Amino acid sequence: MDSNKAATQLLTESQITALENAFKAGDVEDRGVVDAGQVQFIVQQVLGDVLTVSEVRTLVQKGEAVGAATGVINLQEFKDLLIDLLHTTTTRWGALQTSLDGYVGFDTVLEQQRKKFLKKGFEFNLMVVGESGLGKSTLVNTLFKSKVSRTSCTNEPPQKIPKTVEINTVTHVIEEKNVRLRLSITDTPGFGDQVNNENCWLPIYDQINKQFDKYLTEERSVVRRKQIPDSRIHCCLYFIAPTGHGLKALDISCMKKLHDVVNIIPVIAKADTMTIEERDAFKDRIREDIAEAEIKVYPSSLLPEDEDVLQANAPIRKHLPLAVVGSDRALTINNKSILGRQTKWGFVEVENPNHCEFSFLRDMLLRTHMQDLKDTTHEEHYENYRRQKLSEEGNP
Numbered sequence: 001m002d003s004n005k006a007a008t009q010l011l012t013e014s015q016i017t018a019l020e021n022a023f024k025a026g027d028v029e030d031r032g033v034v035d036a037g038q039v040q041f042i043v044q045q046v047l048g049d050v051l052t053v054s055e056v057r058t059l060v061q062k063g064e065a066v067g068a069a070t071g072v073i074n075l076q077e078f079k080d081l082l083i084d085l086l087h088t089t090t091t092r093w094g095a096l097q098t099s100l101d102g103y104v105g106f107d108t109v110l111e112q113q114r115k116k117f118l119k120k121g122f123e124f125n126l127m128v129v130g131e132s133g134l135g136k137s138t139l140v141n142t143l144f145k146s147k148v149s150r151t152s153c154t155n156e157p158p159q160k161i162p163k164t165v166e167i168n169t170v171t172h173v174i175e176e177k178n179v180r181l182r183l184s185i186t187d188t189p190g191f192g193d194q195v196n197n198e199n200c201w202l203p204i205y206d207q208i209n210k211q212f213d214k215y216l217t218e219e220r221s222v223v224r225r226k227q228i229p230d231s232r233i234h235c236c237l238y239f240i241a242p243t244g245h246g247l248k249a250l251d252i253s254c255m256k257k258l259h260d261v262v263n264i265i266p267v268i269a270k271a272d273t274m275t276i277e278e279r280d281a282f283k284d285r286i287r288e289d290i291a292e293a294e295i296k297v298y299p300s301s302l303l304p305e306d307e308d309v310l311q312a313n314a315p316i317r318k319h320l321p322l323a324v325v326g327s328d329r330a331l332t333i334n335n336k337s338i339l340g341r342q343t344k345w346g347f348v349e350v351e352n353p354n355h356c357e358f359s360f361l362r363d364m365l366l367r368t369h370m371q372d373l374k375d376t377t378h379e380e381h382y383e384n385y386r387r388q389k390l391s392e393e394g395n396p
């Protein structure tokens, strides 16, 4: 029997499209074929989650039989396989059994996704903004306990202070338990260094938009890469000077320019220079200033949040702005190497939560909120950029 004809008799057009789409999704490498092992997965995508155990068994057996020699199946073979199934079993599309009489195993979909993600690796792009000398470079080094970015206090000739804001990005690939993270950190030395700092946010703003534009161009090109390299800034750490006097005009104007294009996390730099009371009072002050100036900081409270998210974000909201201390020197105490700052009167441990909130920040960035920061960037900031750009071009 002509199988295409058979297919149109047995399946509706949308079902055939669904099948073709599922096949395409399974065809990770664009070879026109999928691994025989994927049969079950694809059928499940088309049929929903409802297949009997025996049907799945039949399918997998047939799939294996077809793919026995090559281990792969093409779309036509796939259609034949399905038609066969529909012929030989009593099940019909639309009249499917709705409960499973046993374990089928489509929960392995998670495992398949995990593997795929692991293969791709993760990308995370961080940016540090704030006046010179607040310890941005040091904190970045602390964050990754490696010399990721160079500090500005090296023995270089005196003209080292740049005239305008520079944008330097350093990329590191970090690996932990087979997970690869491509971490880029953009430093912005020179911010606020001029006599007139009115426009010093501009190069930063431009840089963020440039990355959006790069992504949009890739997304729109006719022949596009399977995985678009993501250089969009997912998070901006904004350094506030530990003055005890609230936000400066420069901080307010800069954050207000940036909050529409990037997730801002405000941090109090060099928190070791303040006493506990000063720190708490300063935090309150900053929080008031932020609220008064209507600066949006991450996590944004504009979107509705469900119980889980609310719970995850509550401690962050309580602690913002995070009081951090940075150091790239380690001291060996009791045979343990501890990052910290030695002063005449004591030793500030950077990773000790009793001393400062550095570990809180690190956990948030790298452990608990990385994906959310990336999602917000994609769904909110990038989406805004995209909408604006496309409508400027006259698209409806």
Ligand code: GDP
Pocket (backbone or CB within 6 Å): 131, 132, 133, 134, 135, 136, 137, 138, 139, 151, 152, 153, 269, 270, 271, 272, 273, 324, 325, 326, 327, 341
């Ligand atoms: P950047 O210009 O913002 O990149 O600042 P740097 O990282 O170059 O740091 C400027 C100076 O501040 C250096 O002497 C650092 O050792 C010092 N520093 C960095 N972080 C801290 C901190 O958390 N506390 C204190 N007290 N000093 C710091």
Ligand code: MG
Pocket (backbone or CB within 6 Å): 136, 137, 138, 150, 151, 152, 187, 189
């Ligand atoms: Mg620096």
